[in-house]
Amino acid sequence: MALPRVLVLVLAGGAGGRLQLLTETRAKPAVPFAGVYRLIDFPLSNCQHSQIADVWVSIQQHPTSLAEHLANGRPWDLDRTTGGLMTLPPFQGTERGGWNTGTANSLWRQADLVRAFGADALVVVSADAVYELDYREVADAHLASGAEVTMVTTEVAADDASRYGIVEVDGDRVTGYAYKPDEPATTTATNEVFVFSPGPTLDRLEQLRSELGEEGLEDLGTHLLPAQTEDGLARAYPLGGYWRDVGTVESYWRTHQEFLTPEPPIDLDAPEWPIHTRGGRRSAARVLDDGRIENSLLSGGTRVSGDVRGSVISPGVVVEAGATVVDSVLLPGVRIRSGATVTRAVVDDGVDVGRGCTVGGEGDVALLGRRVQVPEGTEIAAGARYPDPEDD
Template sequence: MALPKVLVLVLAGGKGSRLELLTEQRAKPSVPFAGVYRLIDFPLSNCEHSKIADVWVSVQYQPQSVNEHLANGRPWDLDRTTGGLMVLPPFQGSERGGFTEGTADGLWRQSQLVRQFAPDALVVVSADAVYKLDYRDVVDAHLGSGAEVTMVTTEVAADDASRYGIVEVGEGGKVTGYAYKPDEPATTTATNEVFVFSPGPTLDRLEALSDEAGEDGLEDLGDSLLPAQTRDGLARAYPLNGYWRDVGTIESYWRTHREFLDEDPPLDLDDPSWPVHTRGGRHSAARVLDDGQIENSLLSGGTRVSGNVRGSVLSPGVVVEPGATVVDSVLLPGVRVRSGATVTRAVLDDNVDIGAGASVGGDGDIALVGREARVADGTELAAGARYPEPEG
């Protein structure tokens, strides 16, 4: 029996403003994670291991940052003569041309291409979470359920639930209630931005909703599409019982890195049965020099450590000079921490230069320094600082 024809649409066009300075010059899916990876590596690796070869990536904001990383899709076995990876930029030439205004609007704009491809199941995913999931398992459950949409769900903390689409689940996994980012969540069961749709009925529904919305537009999937499917009794839940973390805020981005410093991390990124793949780097081995000291940290290729590093993640090319101290921090590619400087509970973006004797962060909220910023010698940036300060 032939496998169902599955199309995965990765929504990679959002600005990711909650990541603040980290997404000023890159799209959220291309934000580095755990030293050598990018956030988009997780859904693409899931596609590879799920044996799904037709993957479209919708880009918009800072698309070059995503395109440079994707190349031709080779790391995820998507460089194929037929099928494989296809990048969908904004376009002109039809009534559906223009810039996307939300995830549902983006799906509506690509609906003609989806209809032409004629998949049996359409998997729509975001690229801002860390997890492993066999999409084929979800597709198989969906196709046997009679649902129009299957929402993959996870449990979240009660004080964080209002950030997500929240569902109420009844007998047999039927979704009986759905609310998008509610002020007062009814449960702590959240959609984790992985949806399997029946393409024909879903796209027909989008057409009708678009006509009703008029100039207001369709916005996000959670604004009108998912509530309508739920009201009609055509939504099912598929619980993901394994690890899943949304890293769409600075706090969650930093905290998730901390989890991967544990002796037994929540995901084995090198698991032979399900490795997370990424575009290969061009860095030599990491080196600990002179009096360098490392404790409970992740070091990527090309790092040079002569100072003291504890509880931190160092991306490729990071340099920590003699007498410098880095504690509980995430340093992205090319960062240099000069002699005598101290970095504590901070995230430093690409090519940041922390001057000699400077102090960044401390006990309290996470400090954030934007790409290529130069923090002058002896400068003190307190806990929770943003440097340079955001405009407005």
């Protein structure tokens, strides 16, 4: 018996504003993670291990940063003569042309392509979370259920639940859905992985568009998912493993800290499910002089002569003698000069922290924007943004 035909649509065009300076000049799915990876590597690796070879990526904000990383899809076995990776930029020329203004709006704009593909199941995912999941298993469960949509769910902290789509369930049936509610009824959240029956879902989306207009479609959780739930056609698929949304600076920093534990939540090099990425040629990491590394991730091409503790050091980073980096995430090409101290901070690509600077401290996470030069002796407080967006 032939396998069901499954199409994956990765919605990678959002602005990612909650990541602030990290998405000023790059797409959110292109934000680095754990030294050598990008956020989009997680859904693409999931596709590869799920044996799904038809993957479309919807792009919009800062598309070059993402297109450069995706290239022809080879790291995820998507460089194929037929099928494989296809990027979907905004377009004009038909009634569906225009800028994407939400996730449901984005799906509506690609409806003709999706219908023409003829998938049995359409898997729609975001690209701002860290997790492993067999999408084909979810698609098989969806097709067996007779539902119009299957929502993959996870448990979240009560004080964080209002950031997500929240569901109420009876067995596997979704009986209630609320999109980012002020007062969540439960702590069971959708993790932005949905499996749709393409025909009925696109028909429903077309009806919503006729009632609300294309701008009124907004996100999947605004009208589409509530309507499917109200009609009794939504099912839940609990995710048993690790999942973290890294769409805010605080959650991005905190998730990195979780990967520094003796037993990280996901083994990124597990033989049965490795996370793949577009590799670069880097020399071995070097620890020089009196350099000291403790409980940290150290990438290729780095040079450490200072003291690094509880931190993620991305490719090409230099920590000079006498510098100290604690509980921080340094993205590619950062240089921390002699005598500087960086504590509880996320430091973007190519930043140069001058001699004797103090960045961050105990408290909220500090954030330094891409390629900024921090003058010698500067003090940047815990939780600060540098440069300050309000100075623009």
